[in-house]
Amino acid sequence: MLHSLRSIVQEVNAARDMKTALAIIVMRVKHAMQTQVCSVYLRDDKGEYLLMATEGLNPKAVGQVRLRRGEGLVGRVVVREEPINLEHAEAHPSYQYFPETGEERYSSFLGVPIIHHRQVLGVLVVQQVEQRRFDEGDEAFLVTMSAQLAAVIAHAEATGDLLTLGEKPRQAKFVGVSGAPGIAIGEAVVISPVADLQSVPFKACDDVDAELAFFQRSLMAVREDIKGLGSQLKERLNREEQALFDAYLAMLDDASLAREVSERIRKGVTAPYAWAEVILEHERTFTSMNDPYLRERATDLRDLGRRVLAYLQESTQKCRIYPDRTILIGEELTASMLGEVPREKLAGLVSVEGSSNSHVAILARAMDIPTVMGAVDLPYTQMDQRPVIVDGYKGVVHTDPGSQLRKHYKAIYIEEQQLVKGLEALRDLPCETLDGYRVPLWVNTGLMTDVVRSLERGAEGVGLYRTEVPFLLRDRFPGEEEQRQIYREQLEAFSPHPVTMRTLDIGGDKALPYFPIEEDNPFLGWRGIRVTLDHPEIFLTQIRAMMKASEGLDNLRILLPMITSVPELDASLVLIHRVFNELREEGYDIHLPPIGVMIEVPAAVYQVRELSSRVQFLSVGSNDLTQYLLAVDRNNARVADVYQAFHPAVFRALQTIVDEGHKENVSVGICGELAGDPGAAILLMAMGFDVLSMNATNLPKVKSVIRGITLLQSRALLAEVMALSDADQIRERVERALREAGVTRLIRPLDNAG
Structure with missing residues (x-):
């Protein structure tokens, strides 16, 4: 069970979107628990619980079956905030039949809540035709699975409606904590550590041909670096150690790897983002393998990925342009990152990690820069060059705000400036x-x-x-x-x-x-x-x-x-x-x-x-x-x-x-x-x-x-x-x-x- 748990979580983490993640969950949990149905119900924006994925029920019921808090067995799980395990589900007073699911033939029921930050995000359910009292091991597995998946689902739920390639982004709201008070309306600039594959920001590519040529030049540069390093160390390495450099060169020469990256560039993304995505996907594949030797190759791939990424990022960092009202966004902002932005252009800060009393928040308050910290669900790598509103009073980040929201915050910003001017008269008065x-x-x-x-x-x-x-x-x-x-x-x-x-x-x-x-x-x-x-x-x-x-x-x-x-x-x-x-x-x-x-x-x-x-x-x-x-x-x-x-x-x-x-x-x-x-x-x-x-x-x-x-x-x-x-x-x-x-x-x- 522990192996199954790890494997499922790895697959879900590697999923490209929420729909894929939920499909993996219901399929793999059903198989691991040797039962006939696994379903996931998730809370929607109305506070109701919608059937979002199933393996075993009628697939046409997905997106159609909706339960309020307290309604049916699923709604009962939400109210109780604990598992419900029934051998005869149809005999329970809260049982409710939905014809579109085809579930009348399933007697046994085990549902556990999916809870994140004290909020019931959804319910994970398994069912079976035969009358079966799911034992303590089954219940413990499903509870553990829901706990592991809660943060993943919370993140996917928060970001599911945001930017995907070719779609227009929609207004969204992300909650963190207030780092420094104030309102900032501006354009996001994502800043990330050099050669960090996990935090490469999404950017659209304007000139595909130029980007493809740039990518090939970077591969060539790394290839020459590795050849040169191998030659320098040739006399000091044995044959097995020298083989590592050969393996790196073989990966660089792998036509399929370069082809995958090139295909993504042709879809309109920059080379650094395309490269990072492909390397991370291959790394996850290696990591999930049972063979110890193949699992170790993930480390080699990661190292090679960073070497190439450093070249790809070098030119993009040099030509970084900061807009007049820059909202600086990063996984963990530092004082030195703040120093890179001209002070007159820095309007607001958003840090995925940290809290209101971390050092960068204290600096932000000293510099009078509206700041939100701990916006853990914000898909920050997708935010570059997008319009953002930072509400430093409430600790909220609004992405891709609509005209009404912009108008609302513009009025607040003006009122805020007037308040500050009104206090200036106190300067020379005693406290x-x-x-x-x-x-x-x-x-x-x-x-x-x-x-x-x-x-x-x-x-x-x-x-x-x-x-x-x-x-x-x-x-x-x-x-x-x-x-x-x-x-x-x-x-x-x-x-x-x-x-x-x-x-x-x-x-x-x-x-x-x-x-x-x-x-x-x-x-x-x-x-x-x-x-x-x-x-x-x-x-x-x-x-x-x-x-x-x-x-x-x-x-x-x-x-x-x-x-x-x-x-x-x-x-x-x-x-x-x-x-x-x-x-x-x-x-x-x-x-x-x-x-x-x-x-x-x-x-x-x-x-x-x-x-x-x-x-x-x-x-x-x-x-x-x-x-x-x-x-x-x-x-x-x-x-x-x-x-x-x-x-x-x-x-x-x-x-x-x-x-x-x-x-x-x-x-x-x-x-x-x-x-x-x-x-x-x-x-x-x-x-x-x-x-x-x-x-x-x-x-x-x-x-x-x-x-x-x-x-x-x-x-x-x-x-x-x-x-x-x-x-x-x-x-x-x-x-x-x-x-x-x-x-x-x-x-x-x-x-x-x-």
Whole structure:
């Protein structure tokens, strides 16, 4: 059964479309379970369950038999959300006869729900003429099969109406999570890693003859490369190893392989896409074979496929044109990918992987780019050059939007711009409540482009400068002088306001391409201060650059990330004091900057007093603190709804941090994304946070909310909220309070979007 399961899943994954996949499922499951009928019912856009494929029932019934939730045995499976196993199906009170299926002769019935993200997508059914109680093994197999196929069917269902060769694409909607708020209307540009066969974007070919010639030239180039490599290594390889190069050349000379690719090019697709499709199909064929030797050939084919693809992509990458309103789409977007697009042309971002608190989402918010993360069902390789709407408020992507939808979002976009202009008048006004309580609003930065926007919006300092951003944008570690220049620009730009520079915080979802950290559980692994203490040469160089950059300005603050214990902090302080003393001896006229600790793990929450006694300030990283408190990987789209910044446990931890920190007379700020939420900001103010630091985009909104409420009102609201036990209840209560204060538009801008 396990072999059958693997084989069926492999075949379904290799299917070119939903119809083929369903046909494979019903045929192979029927055979594996040695029964007479297998059928699949899938939910349609009306919420009803339609017979979509069958092996054993009348094929004319496909697309005709439709059941509502609770109707018939299939509808009963949907309601129960668990298997129904009947020896005499016709005797069950929910049994319903459909003449067109010809099922009256089938007595035994086993139906299991197909569930994806808590939604019943369909029902998988097997039936038999003889009275048969399907045993536990049968039921377990069908349940396992439905679980394996749920994601495949969800993806196929989501993409089934989208582009297929020769058909006009239709409007579709894909749901992810909000990465950065805003509306973007533009044209998709798909970006993918070089020579990645799985992520080659679909593109139509304008000149078939030129594309065929280009394909043949690329094959010739790879052929010459392999011949040359074989000649170079001839003396160092034995006959068996040398045969590998011969095998590669034989595959390149295989007329059928080139013919398959050429046929697809003639149908109107580019060579890279046609090549990737053909190679992946052959690879799947080899992988599914029983012979171990033939299965191993899949690896050879994949390697050859990448070599040819690299040539095919080289010229297409060079001539990439970015439209004026580029919507950048990729499987997993990175900071360097963002850097490839001219800033004035980048309108929106869509990442298939990641969540609202992954690093690229944080950068997007800092750059004020509407973003959707975790759009797992989006067929991104098919999206290049197609019209797209990104709804960063709702976390929704609309592809090939119709005129009505375009008109709707155009109106929202205009309204959004007017709202932003209305907040610009707050720039030079103090951030204080109606009863005169002042709250400093600082910004989180990482790029020099943030500086102008931050100052334009009235920032009073930098609560978090992400020093890893310049590291992420390079192909090597920046030297001490390079870092000094970068840090000096930031310090000078905000002088005399304070600039809080976090030491290098890599690991987790921030991997340097030249310093990869491969771990099964990176958020609980080697990251933050753990990396830099293990590599003091990196840490010392960075601290030297920071302190040298601060000479004559004295507005530097140093922040240490991912501190989990007092010994870690003590080790960091020893190195910082060592650098300070060395620079003083070298003649630099500097002062020891204030040093702070990020509170972002539960261990630090319960050691605030001990940590505070050694530093001058604390800064809460609410993104990671929420992740660790709730045991939720913030980059995992499957559990994105479990990541709740308004969770009661998060608020109780935040109150503890403020209270304990103030007992040691240290300043306590917060630099996570929570501080930029207008509704959360008034609660943080009421808790007693000394500084709120956020992305520049949200600063005017937060200022407007704080200026529209009294400290007394915020404290009364906090008291109510702290007694609640549910995140949704807390958010609803906060929004009601702000509606009463007349600032609803700043909590969830344009809530009617989508």
